Amino acid sequence: MDLSYGEAAEAFRAEVRAFLALHWPPPSDARGADLKQYIRTFRALATDQGYLYRAIPKCYGGSQQPVDVVRAQVIREEFVRARAPMEVGGNGMNMTVPTLLEKGSDAQKELFIRATLDGDYIWGQGYSEPGAGSDLASVRTRGELSADGDKWIINGQKIWTSQGMQATHMFMLVRTEPDAPKHDGITYLLIDLNQPGVTRRPIRQMTGEEGDHTFCEFFFDNAETPVSWQVGERGQGWHVSRTTLKHERASIGGAEGLGKQFAKLVELAKEVGRIDDPIVRDRLTQIEGSVLSHRYSSYRIFSCAAAGEDPGPVALMMKLLLTEIGHEMALLAQELIGEHGFVEPAGAGGRGNRGPRGPEKWLDQIMGSLGNSIAGGASNIQRNIIGERGLGLPRDLAMNGER
Amino acid sequence: MHFHLTEEQAAIQDAVRGTLADTWPIERLHAFADGDADFDRDSWQALMTLGLGGILLPDSGMGLLEAALVCEVAGEAAAAGPLIGQLLAVAAASASDKAGSHVDALVNGERVATVVHGGSAFVPCARAADLFLIVDRDAGVRLVPAGEGVTIEAVKASDRSRPVSKVEIADGAGDTLFAADDPMTARLADAALVLVAADALGGAQKVAAMSVAYAKEREQFGQPIGRFQALKHQLAHMALDVEPARALVWYAAYAWDVALPDTPRAAAMAKAHLCDIYVRTARAAVAAHGGIGYTWEYGLHYWFRRAMFDRAWLGSPAEHRARAATLAGW
Numbered sequence: 001m002d003l004s005y006g007e008a009a010e011a012f013r014a015e016v017r018a019f020l021a022l023h024w025p026p027p028s029d030a031r032g033a034d035l036k037q038y039i040r041t042f043r044a045l046a047t048d049q050g051y052l053y054r055a056i057p058k059c060y061g062g063s064q065q066p067v068d069v070v071r072a073q074v075i076r077e078e079f080v081r082a083r084a085p086m087e088v089g090g091n092g093m094n095m096t097v098p099t100l101l102e103k104g105s106d107a108q109k110e111l112f113i114r115a116t117l118d119g120d121y122i123w124g125q126g127y128s129e130p131g132a133g134s135d136l137a138s139v140r141t142r143g144e145l146s147a148d149g150d151k152w153i154i155n156g157q158k159i160w161t162s163q164g165m166q167a168t169h170m171f172m173l174v175r176t177e178p179d180a181p182k183h184d185g186i187t188y189l190l191i192d193l194n195q196p197g198v199t200r201r202p203i204r205q206m207t208g209e210e211g212d213h214t215f216c217e218f219f220f221d222n223a224e225t226p227v228s229w230q231v232g233e234r235g236q237g238w239h240v241s242r243t244t245l246k247h248e249r250a251s252i253g254g255a256e257g258l259g260k261q262f263a264k265l266v267e268l269a270k271e272v273g274r275i276d277d278p279i280v281r282d283r284l285t286q287i288e289g290s291v292l293s294h295r296y297s298s299y300r301i302f303s304c305a306a307a308g309e310d311p312g313p314v315a316l317m318m319k320l321l322l323t324e325i326g327h328e329m330a331l332l333a334q335e336l337i338g339e340h341g342f343v344e345p346a347g348a349g350g351r352g353n354r355g356p357r358g359p360e361k362w363l364d365q366i367m368g369s370l371g372n373s374i375a376g377g378a379s380n381i382q383r384n385i386i387g388e389r390g391l392g393l394p395r396d397l398a399m400n401g402e403r
Numbered sequence: 404m405h406f407h408l409t410e411e412q413a414a415i416q417d418a419v420r421g422t423l424a425d426t427w428p429i430e431r432l433h434a435f436a437d438g439d440a441d442f443d444r445d446s447w448q449a450l451m452t453l454g455l456g457g458i459l460l461p462d463s464g465m466g467l468l469e470a471a472l473v474c475e476v477a478g479e480a481a482a483a484g485p486l487i488g489q490l491l492a493v494a495a496a497s498a499s500d501k502a503g504s505h506v507d508a509l510v511n512g513e514r515v516a517t518v519v520h521g522g523s524a525f526v527p528c529a530r531a532a533d534l535f536l537i538v539d540r541d542a543g544v545r546l547v548p549a550g551e552g553v554t555i556e557a558v559k560a561s562d563r564s565r566p567v568s569k570v571e572i573a574d575g576a577g578d579t580l581f582a583a584d585d586p587m588t589a590r591l592a593d594a595a596l597v598l599v600a601a602d603a604l605g606g607a608q609k610v611a612a613m614s615v616a617y618a619k620e621r622e623q624f625g626q627p628i629g630r631f632q633a634l635k636h637q638l639a640h641m642a643l644d645v646e647p648a649r650a651l652v653w654y655a656a657y658a659w660d661v662a663l664p665d666t667p668r669a670a671a672m673a674k675a676h677l678c679d680i681y682v683r684t685a686r687a688a689v690a691a692h693g694g695i696g697y698t699w700e701y702g703l704h705y706w707f708r709r710a711m712f713d714r715a716w717l718g719s720p721a722e723h724r725a726r727a728a729t730l731a732g733w
Contacts, residue, residue, distance in 0.1 A: 289676030
């Protein structure tokens with residue numbers, strides 16, 4: 001075992017640092033449009049160097065680098081250290097672009113990838129519906145061809161779309177063959193959200209979060225999209241949606257975030273004067289055992305990825321582990337904040353500058369940690385995945401006919 | 404960066420696993436558990452023939468990580484014999500100028516050493532031991548030959564695979580290898596914690612795997628019971644408890660091998676965390692099996708008992724978590 005990244009990686013790190021020293025941060029007087037332009041130019045320079053958009057072909061604005069998880073990790077570490085902007089985030093980079101790269105037509109790649117990388121197109125995910133959550137393949141939003149066969153006409157509702165108020169476009173699963181078996185009747189469509197047939201509404205969350213940055217629900221009332229924006233074959237949308245970004249996906253980023261959050265929990269115990277309480281010390285170290293297990297397991301998964309080896313079932317466990325640790329941290333935080341929790345924190349649940357906040361700010365984590373047990377594959381679905389794919393247990397009868 | 408097992412390390416585990424499958428099948432464990440012995444010479448010698456005794460020799464090219472991998476497999480098999488004591492005694496004797504004469508016989512397994520936790524009256528495999536390695540953070544490390552001020556009283560031990568006896572060792576018996584303030588004392592105490600954590604990892608992995616295998620084969624309501632989500636989710640949680648914690652043991656052993664500053668804390672965390680997990684997983688395994696798991700003949704109880712031993716031996720999880728909190732400077 002060796003937790004150093006090796007000499008080659010450290011030489012590369014020096015290179016990245018030198019680049020960052022030269023180009024970041026922007027001049028201190030840069031504001032507004034100037035700052036925006038500076039960031040755009042910075043990203044372009046970093047892409048030229050091969051630091052960003054490594055999985056994206058050059059012809060679509062990426063840097064087309066060979067897979068190297070160690071280099072990717074070094075880049076992440078150095079950009080984070082310099083507080084420099086990395087790739088444009090969100091569903092566009094995580095979902096739309098990889099799907100297009102694998103299943104899109106040349107015209108679609110041409111039309112969407114570069115605009116997404118530049119941050120001009122922001123993508124919302126149109127998967128979940130009020131009646132289709134864990135059983136996603138039961139989506140009922142309808143797509144019907146227009147009389148001339150050029151357009152899909154869409155009617156229905158999508159829900160839990162992140163960045164919904166900002167989104168310019170959506171990738172969505174739509175039922176186009178109502179008589180086919182449920183996995184074979186879905187088509188994967190891209191759609192421009194700025195049209196009369198689309199209405200969006202923010203969902204107010206249990207944390208109190210609302211307004212521009214929360215999830216949205218979308219209503220489609222004869223909304224339209226060109227047939228040329230359909231990705232993959234008609235009726236094959238379920239399989240198109242299974243595309244995931246594998247390129248350099250292994251990172252130890254999640255573990256860093258969890259470690260920081262745990263350090264804040266220790267700070268909270270100090271802040272409220274409970275750090276000498278043996279019960280609190282025991283609970284903290286109990287949780288830390290799991291935090292460290294998560295951290296070192298992410299090293300393990302990362303190390304396997306770097307060596308091109310399969311880490312085995314542990315990779316299937318990381319999301320549920322993170323959720324469970326968040327839950328344990330919430331319970332201890334609740335004990336620690338005591339009556340501070342009677343006061344709603346400033347800007348509850350939201351983002352951005354919220355002014356000074358005391359221990360009550362943990363209400364965000366206490367409630368927000370539950371989001372993890374639902375979003376991106378609910379915890380009971382994760383348990384099924386671990387049981388069936390990880391341990392090889394037979395599928396549940398209700399799902400035996402499913403894929 | 405390399406943080407997963409090399410082929411050589413995996414091969415060591417395979418060799419130990421194969422040897423124990425041959426020399427320590429469940430039938431042998433049953434017979435041993437019903438007998439009076441606290442040591443099994445055949446399986447012990449088979450392990451020592453693999454060269455395991457010398458893993459912690461300074462020039463072995465291996466270290467605590469390899470020792471932990473071996474202890475993990477011993478935990479899986481519920482192997483008899485004081486393997487942890489033997490490994491540590493070799494590390495201690497080869498690092499001291501007072502015990503050099505024991506090293507060869509310890510490495511080849513002719514002489515058997517067991518660990519005495521400072522302050523504890525109970526010692527595993529004491530009746531078979533030729534040497535007692537007392538590891539006490541407050542008093543240092545001593546090596547005491549059997550018979551020299553050592554009084555042993557047999558008890559009916561609850562852990563049937565590594566039966567303990569009650570042992571009293573006279574003050575001043577044997578040789579002091581390291582004083583309390585010698586860094587080797589803390590290192591040996593830390594190494595012991597990591598090796599128990601590894602035994603617990605192997606045991607927890609074993610009972611979880613037994614539960615999964617049984618859930619695939621046992622049928623009720625016309626279905627393998629592992630198809631039912633209630634049980635599937637319990638089994639998933641057992642795996643979720645055990646598998647990520649494997650890396651915690653690796654890290655603690657790696658930290659010890661390269662002497663990272665957080666070695667003592669990593670050892671304490673690994674011991675506390677894995678021993679809790681072992682007990683929890685062993686309980687869940689009996690529950691998951693149902694009636695068969697509650698029988699003597701099925702044998703789950705050997706690991707269940709071993710889990711209780713690992714948890715309490717060398718200090719409870721609560722004790723080591725309290726140490727870890729202090730070591731963190733909280």
